Amino acid sequence: MSRIYERVAYIGLGLIASSMIHAGRRAGLQGEITGTARSAETRAIAREDGLCDIVAETAVEAVKDADLVVLCVPVGAMGRVAEEIGPHLKPGCTVTDVGSVKRAVIDAVAPHMPEGVHFIPAHPLAGTEHSGPRSGFAELFQNRYTLIVPDGDVDPAALSRLEQFWVGLGANVEVMDPEHHDLVLMVTSHAPHLIAYTMVGVADDLRRVTDSEVIKYSAAGFRDFTRIAASDPTMWRDVFLNNKDATMEILGRFIEELMSLQRAIRKGDGDLLFDYFTRTRAIRRGIIEAGQDTDAPDFGRGKGAKE
Amino acid sequence: MSRIYERVAYIGLGLIASSMIHAGRRAGLQGEITGTARSAETRAIAREDGLCDIVAETAVEAVKDADLVVLCVPVGAMGRVAEEIGPHLKPGCTVTDVGSVKRAVIDAVAPHMPEGVHFIPAHPLAGTEHSGPRSGFAELFQNRYTLIVPDGDVDPAALSRLEQFWVGLGANVEVMDPEHHDLVLMVTSHAPHLIAYTMVGVADDLRRVTDSEVIKYSAAGFRDFTRIAASDPTMWRDVFLNNKDATMEILGRFIEELMSLQRAIRKGDGDLLFDYFTRTRAIRRGIIEAGQDTDAPDFGRGKGAKE
Missing domain, CATH: 1.10.3660.10 (6-phosphogluconate dehydrogenase C-terminal like domain)
Structure with a gap:
């Protein structure tokens, strides 16, 4: 896999960002990695571990000259970060995010994106119950879906590049509309x-x-x-x-x-209950046949099969 | 572990019964094992596999001379079976069951128990999503609770014997009232x-x-x-x-x-949601501290830790 973005900036250094960094580094997808986090402790850990090539003190510093900016903060904080970095984004760069809801993130972030910047929201369907800069691992996205969720038209070249990036991180990629x-x-x-x-x-x-x-x-x-x-x-x-x-x-x-x-x-309508409980079995069979589960439940923790 | 019952009869040969048979055999808890099932196919499999020493055609035959009778049929079938076997039970024997609800089973079964027979309901909290005579395994009850659920007073010697039997099968035993x-x-x-x-x-x-x-x-x-x-x-x-x-x-x-x-x-009451979601974490911690779960979820399948 060859390099897809020269310089990638991660805003927020939790489970998703640190997993993206590890997976991207292993596959050689990103040139220089900058990152920042709101908490000084997280930044200190990232520095100590060498998680990023540069750990910036602020989001504004982190996005400087970045070709891809990945917003990895809680959904409720996306708007504030977008407002902060908007004026400092490199023309032609791509901004994406990893939030679990998309309409609200788009409404909060898009107004702050300057002309010429490609904002392409995304959502990797992967996670564990752990968090923080040390919780990430390169295999998190393997065989999981990442949904790319543009709001209306986007630049096809920018979209294709982001798709390739996620495929390089190990994900199956699909495009879906926000609603x-x-x-x-x-x-x-x-x-x-x-x-x-x-x-x-x-x-x-x-x-x-x-x-x-x-x-x-x-x-x-x-x-x-x-x-x-x-x-x-x-x-x-x-x-x-x-x-x-x-x-x-x-x-x-x-x-x-x-x-x-x-x-x-x-x-006491036993027939209704029996029929209902029988019907729900089909979905389960479908999931197993679709290869999205094995005999080992993991409750969406994304580590894949345990056996 | 020494023999606790000379002759044990299992009515119904699914997951629980076959697991009890395997675990009891390994620990030497039972002398002769008789068993029966409603379906001819299940009886044939039990014969082929040597699951029981004697596979009887009917419940009446199976309970003959048994010191312990274990009802392992669905909760809705308990009353019918009890009525059938009641007149043929050996005086002084113990009848137990493994149903998931207890008040209804007691009301269905107790009226058919003759004087001098000890009816002591029980419920092993263990299972998998599989069923049938080949689904059992000796470790199913290991480190799981079995609740003994007598309705009022019972003969203390009969109770103690049944408790020992379940401890011998690997379970932690507790006594609880039906409601x-x-x-x-x-x-x-x-x-x-x-x-x-x-x-x-x-x-x-x-x-x-x-x-x-x-x-x-x-x-x-x-x-x-x-x-x-x-x-x-x-x-x-x-x-x-x-x-x-x-x-x-x-x-x-x-x-x-x-x-x-x-x-x-x-x-939009975020504080209420945050407090609610924070409060529910404590129970999870309690479960892990109580040793009833590890990092490997198994959704009550009872096989214990996977790692």
């Missing part, structure tokens, strides 16, 4: 997270079942709900606040569906 | 299953997100919901129909809680 992205991700990721948070919250509230009982007897299904519900609170708060419409829609549908199953249970 | 059992299991197992079924159903119904999209992009959280939602429909239908009160209560609480998070999202 559809936000709906698909609501179903496959955001709603499951919210529901897991809720279930764990209910268990915690239920004083007649003690915490220690929940903990001791959690083997039978509850355990992995708690794994999801241990995800980063800041990130998830921002996701839900910035994808309100899709969240409202799916939650409405979910509650409706749950109430219809509740009614079937109350009325 | 509390049904509530705890609703929280730790039944509700998570129902919610996973619902989420997968919603995804399937949502025609604007295609099945193939759900499948392709399922890495980010949804995947393991589909794993749960692939569980045995008959077993789960019976569980919900036979634990109605607890199901209704938890579903009501769950919907209430989900609606309050929905309201917070609609109103």
Whole structure:
């Protein structure tokens, strides 16, 4: 794989950025790597580990002369960073991001992008429950999808270059529009997270079942709900606040569906339950056939098969 | 470990029964093993594999002279089997079961137990998504809890013997009353299953997100919901129909809680979301500290750590 960008700047040095840096370095995709983070501690660690060639004190410094700028901050912070770096971007450069929602990020970032800069949002569908500059690893994106999510027309050469970059990082790349992205991700990721948070919250509230009982007897299904519900609170708060419409829609549908199953249970309608539970098996089979899961569950942690 | 029961009869030869047979044989806990299953195919497999010393054609034959009878049929079939075998049980023997709900099983089985027979329900909190006479393995109960759930007073010698049997099979044993059992299991197992079924159903119904999209992009959280939602429909239908009160209560609480998070999202109350998502982390830490999980999620499949 040959070099795709001469100089790449990472704003935010957490799990995704550090994984991109490792994967890109291994494949020789990027010339000089600059990076910065809001926290002095993160910058110090990045310097100590040699994570970037240059660790800048500010985002403005970091983006200087960069051919690709990757925004790796929480969704709620994207607008502020874009405003800050906008006037300092190199003409003709590409700005991308890795946020979990796209419409809100586009609305926050695009107004600050100067004429001649290519803003092409993206979203790698990969992650673990860990974070920080030392949590990254080069294999994170292997065999995972990265969605490129442009808002309307973009420069085809800039788009193709970003696609090649992600393919070089190991990802399967697809292009999708922002509204559809936000709906698909609501179903496959955001709603499951919210529901897991809720279930764990209910268990915690239920004083007649003690915490220690929940903990001791959690083997039978509850355990992995708690794994999801241990995800980063800041990130998830921002996701839900910035994808309100899709969240409202799916939650409405979910509650409706749950109430219809509740009614079937109350009325003792065993056939409805049996048919419903049988129907949901097909999706599972589809996922296994699509090669997106093995016998080893990993709850979206992106490390691929364990066996 | 020395022999605890001379003759043990298993009614139903699925995952739990075959695992009990393998574990009990390895530990030398049982003398002669008889077994039966409703399906001729299962009986043929059991004969071919030498799973039991004697494979009987009927439950009545199987329980003859047995010191311990283990009911391993779906919860909805327990009453019928109990009625059938009641008159043929050996005086002084113990009858137990492995059903996931206890009040309904007790109400269905107890009336058919003759004077002098000790009926002591139990529930091993272990399982995999596989089933049938070839799905069992001796390690299934290792480091998992088995709850002994007597309804009122029982003969202390019979209780102690059954406890020793389960300890010999590898389980941690605790005694709990039926109502509390049904509530705890609703929280730790039944509700998570129902919610996973619902989420997968919603995804399937949502025609604007295609099945193939759900499948392709399922890495980010949804995947393991589909794993749960692939569980045995008959077993789960019976569980919900036979634990109605607890199901209704938890579903009501769950919907209430989900609606309050929905309201917070609609109103943009980020603090509430952040606090809620932070609070749920504590339970996760508790589970890891209690030694009931490792970094390898297995969604209650009971095989223990993978690494």
